[in-house]
Amino acid sequence: MAHATGTKYLKDGVLPHMWCSGCGIGVMLGAMLRAFEELGCKNTDTVVVTGIGCTGKADDYLVTNALHTTHGRALAYATGIKAFNPKLHVVVVMGDGDSVTIGGNHFIHAARRNIDLTAIVINNFNYGMTGGQVSGTTPGGRFTSTTSWGNPERDFDICALAEVAGANYVARETPYHGWELKEHIKEAMNKKGFSLVEVFSPCPTHFGKNNEMKQTREMLDWFRDRGMPADRYRKLSDQEKKNHFPIGRLVDRNDPDFSSRYEEIREKAIGGSRGQE
Amino acid sequence: MSREWRLMQGNQAMSEGAIYAGARFFAGYPITPSSEIAEECSKVMLKIGGIYMQMEDEIASIAAVIGASLAGAKAFTATSGPGFSLMQENLGLAVMGEVPCVVIDVQRRGPSTGLSTKPAQGDVMQLRWGRHGDQSVIALCPATVAECFLMTVKAFNFAEKFRVPVIMAPDEIVGHMRENFSLPDPGEVEVINRKSPSCPPTEYLPFVADADGVAPLASYGSDYVFHVSSSMHGPDGYSNNDPANAFWRVAQLHRKIEMHRDEIVICKTFSTEDADVLLITFGATTRAGRAAALELRKRGIRAGVLQLITLWPFADKEVAMLGGRAKTVIVPEMNYSGQIAGEVQKVLGNGADIRRVNSYNGEIITPQDILQVV
DSSP states (O other), X not given: OOOOOOGGGBOTXXXXXXXXXXXXXXXXXXXXXXXXXXXXXOSTTEEEEEOSSSGGGGGGGBOSEEEEOOTTOHHHHHHHHHHHOTTSEEEEEXXXXXXXXXXXXXXXXXXXXXXXXXXEEEEOSEETTTTSEEOTTSOTTOOBTTBTTOOOSXXXXXXXXXXXXXXXXXXXXXXXXXXXXXXXXXXXHHSSSOEEEEEEOOOIIIIIHHTTOOSHHHHHHHHHHHEEEHHHHHTSOHHHHTTOEEEEEEEEOOOOOHHHHHHHHHHHHHHTOOOOX | OOOOOEEEEHHHHHHHHHHHTTEEEEXXXXXXXXXXXXXXXXXXXXXTTOEEEEOSSHHHHHHHHHHHHHTTOEEEEEEOHHHHHHHHHHHHHHHHTTOOEEEEEOBEEOSTTXXXXXXXXXXXXXXXXXXXXXXXXEEEOOOXXXXXXXXXXXXXXXXXXXXXXEEEOOBHHHHHOEEEEOOOOTTTSOOOOOOOOOSOGGGOOTTOOOTTSOOOOOOTTSSOOOEEESSOBOTTSSBOOOHHHHHHHHHHHHHHHHHXXXXXXXXXEESOTTOSEEEEEOTTXXXXXXXXXXXXXXXXXXXXXXXXXXXXXXXXXXXXXXHHHOXXXXXXXXXXXXHHHHHHHHHHOXXXXXXXXXXXXXXXXXHHHHHTTO
């Protein structure tokens, strides 16, 4: 069988894309479109919702339905779409600013609500579009255009945040692991309930340049050497864990999603009984 | 068949009006003095196949409303000043993306948290200019429980017909007031639905207007695939940075409202034919204004009332016509800054005898307050 290329979801004449050479957003987009193809998604039943920033430009390349929203609010828009029409595949593509910095409140509540959305988050550890400023995922001590002497704050672990907030599915990959990324996006889209796929991404133009990884290759090497499948990562000592991060499927559970719960309650309301909780 | 009359609250009447108009999606965040609307919807939506969602904040509420609208719902939210402030950025997306929706702002006294249970009419300018950028909106203001119902239906009709967000802006008095009201039967009040595309799906351009200035709107999940964007976009909804395109887009957003101005601007008049003294009122001040006008007539002064139901676009023609032939114009409003009085002055000029009556302590304006300036 021929491998999926995903190109049927790509708008004609839009390549080359706008992202810097070495950026991971193109790899993410390719993986997402291949996942769409392998899952048999139709343009009519798929809605891609984006936020603002480098990652937020992704909708311009797509021929599926799309909604390009305001900064940080993509998940809230997507919630309205999915709640009203649960048959749609609603995929929310965001950066680390959108998802857990300006939009952190919507992120934890979408996960808590366990609404059946697939969130794909490009985490490049800084605000790329606006010139490489510090974000909620810039590691402590790292250099950005607004932390020239080092970041005094700590960073969010996006996957851990999604897990404790109640997501049914959480995975992390990097552009170094393109095939696995596609597979995890497929799993996430097949999972009922809130799913998160975090994609660590190089930002050679800003974050890499400011942190002694000016060449894309250096950041990809960093992902290759530091990324470790979750089962192996869990066996490391606390000291060893500091030099690694877990990749692959991190959370996989089947709590009822928002729409299923709402319909159960609707039945009770129509029947006129609150029933037993 | 005799009608069933019910003692109904303004907030409840707006909720009933929304559902009558076909609203099947409500997302909101509780805030005094609007919460009864959310409570009512939380119960009713379950039973009529709709969705009620209590979101994490007002930013998310309006975002979810816009998302649901694009999925085909007639959708709305309700809030008050602090929440309305939070909604502004996303309300701008509804303007830019031409997404029908209704926002109810039950006005309370500010600034900031202010007097959260007390009435005000301090958001008049925020209704018009609250969002960044350069845009027009429609805002309606009811003065009675019946108007709460009927103008909410109207708000949905305008939203659907013109692909715009419409803001309902009662004050707390009207939101919490109870009056007798009889719900109209289905079909008795006109309900308008958005225009769907009829072209082949491959030819659909979501931002190319028909002769009426408004483009048909498809729904996500239909046979029509489309893009909507907060960024400047071309006829197809994809990003477009061409200045010629922006010139066309921005003008089109304003023009579709200008084209239908006379349909949108709703006023009522009471004894204005021979009025030497014209009271220009909106919301709760209409009630005090009408009582004051009657009292003035008893005293031999020919007074009348022009009630503004549509606050934006402003009723400039109506104010010019009736205000121009009156000797004195009085504008009572529950704000310090005279937000409507300033608009009236713009229309009538600095030479006009315009008298302001302002309350800004959370207390109602009484007929006596108005009589004092005559």
